[in-house]
Amino acid sequence: MTNAHMPLTSEEVAGRPSSPSDVTAGLMRGTELAAEVVAKAADRAQAFQQRTGVQPCLATVLVGDDPASATYVKMKQNRSKKAGIGSVSVVLPAETTTDELVAQLEKLSDDPAVHGILLQHPVPGHIDERAAFEAIDPGKDVDGVTMHAFAAMAFDEPGFRSCTPGGIIRLLEAYDVPLAGAHAVVIGRSPILGKPVGMLLLASNATVTYTHSKTRDLADIVRTADIVVAAVGRANFVKGSWLKPGAVVIDAGYNEGNVGDVDFEEARQVASLITPVPGGVGPMTIALLLEQTVDAAERQNETVQQAEADLT
Numbered sequence: 001m002t003n004a005h006m007p008l009t010s011e012e013v014a015g016r017p018s019s020p021s022d023v024t025a026g027l028m029r030g031t032e033l034a035a036e037v038v039a040k041a042a043d044r045a046q047a048f049q050q051r052t053g054v055q056p057c058l059a060t061v062l063v064g065d066d067p068a069s070a071t072y073v074k075m076k077q078n079r080s081k082k083a084g085i086g087s088v089s090v091v092l093p094a095e096t097t098t099d100e101l102v103a104q105l106e107k108l109s110d111d112p113a114v115h116g117i118l119l120q121h122p123v124p125g126h127i128d129e130r131a132a133f134e135a136i137d138p139g140k141d142v143d144g145v146t147m148h149a150f151a152a153m154a155f156d157e158p159g160f161r162s163c164t165p166g167g168i169i170r171l172l173e174a175y176d177v178p179l180a181g182a183h184a185v186v187i188g189r190s191p192i193l194g195k196p197v198g199m200l201l202l203a204s205n206a207t208v209t210y211t212h213s214k215t216r217d218l219a220d221i222v223r224t225a226d227i228v229v230a231a232v233g234r235a236n237f238v239k240g241s242w243l244k245p246g247a248v249v250i251d252a253g254y255n256e257g258n259v260g261d262v263d264f265e266e267a268r269q270v271a272s273l274i275t276p277v278p279g280g281v282g283p284m285t286i287a288l289l290l291e292q293t294v295d296a297a298e299r300q301n302e303t304v305q306q307a308e309a310d311l312t
């Protein structure tokens with residue numbers, strides 16, 4: 001672990017009051033780790049462009065006018081640009097049909113100038129989101145949302161990881177959190193977060209318990225966890241009293257107003273390490289997206305080179 005990954009004490013958290021009697025968790029600083037990941041991706045993007053004359057390119061697809069989704073897409077485009085990654089923006093009206101969206105994603109999948117595709121979740125309710133995700137070429141699924149990516153995560157095979165889950169694992173590794181044999185409790189079972197993060201933890205030999213809105217005695221189960229991943233989508237849902245002293249708490253919530261799924265003030269007095277919101281998991285999501293876009297460009301270029309070599 002580099003100095004940049006040393007946990008912050010509460011005293012270092014700008015704007016947060018602390019008292020000498022506080023027993024507080026160290027902070028897992030996603031912003032700093034994400035900056036390192038993005039800097040490396042930017043170097044690779046530049047080297048790729050110098051070598052091939054082609055700029056790695058991410059296509060973002062936004063359906064409808066949800067302001068939060070529009071903000072996240074803008075953040076992804078801005079950070080791509082800063083990292084020397086090109087972006088193509090597709091914005092579709094809220095009344096877009098599943099067939100129209102699928103056609104658009106297939107078109108981007110066939111476009112050799114596009115290396116990665118991101119469909120912003122959630123799409124409007126009338127759209128079959130699974131059908132839309134599956135229209136993304138698995139080789140361009142840099143957001144790790146296709147069944148192909150999920151199977152690769154489940155079988156611990158190389159492939160693109162779902163970005164938030166992949167970012168969470170990188171944070172745990174950077175802070176030397178032992179995963180093998182640890183009991184990880186995942187709260188939430190969404191296809192982009194809860195389900196894949198459990199698969200990745202399992203691949204790292206953690207013992208994983210999935211919980212969700214219908215789980216009985218949730219607090220009692222959470223209290224047995226060495227690692228808690230809160231991905232439930234409800235602001236301040238996880239209370240300090242639910243935590244085992246010394247637990248590592250990953251708050252993957254992104255509720256309105258930059259509020260996480262964990263009651264931070266309570267949890268930090270019980271946990272050993274905790275991700276803040278903002279500044280924890282969120283920045284890692286975008287960092288993984290950019291890193292995987294460069295991976296995709298490199299892999300696609302190798303495939304083209306190989307095909308050309310096979311022809312000669």
Ligand SMILES: Nc1nc2c(c(=O)[nH]1)N[C@@H](CN(C=O)c1ccc(C(=O)N[C@@H](CCC(=O)O)C(=O)O)cc1)CN2
Nearest residue numbers: 072119120121122143163164254278279280282283285
């Ligand atoms: N196709 C996808 N859709 C969605 C994903 C995803 O990974 N793929 N994740 C979420 C939202 N999300 C990205 O889309 C996201 C949410 C929050 C952040 C973030 O960095 N938040 C900051 C605070 C915001 C700010 O700086 O203004 C933080 O936590 O520090 C990034 C990405 C749903 N949809």
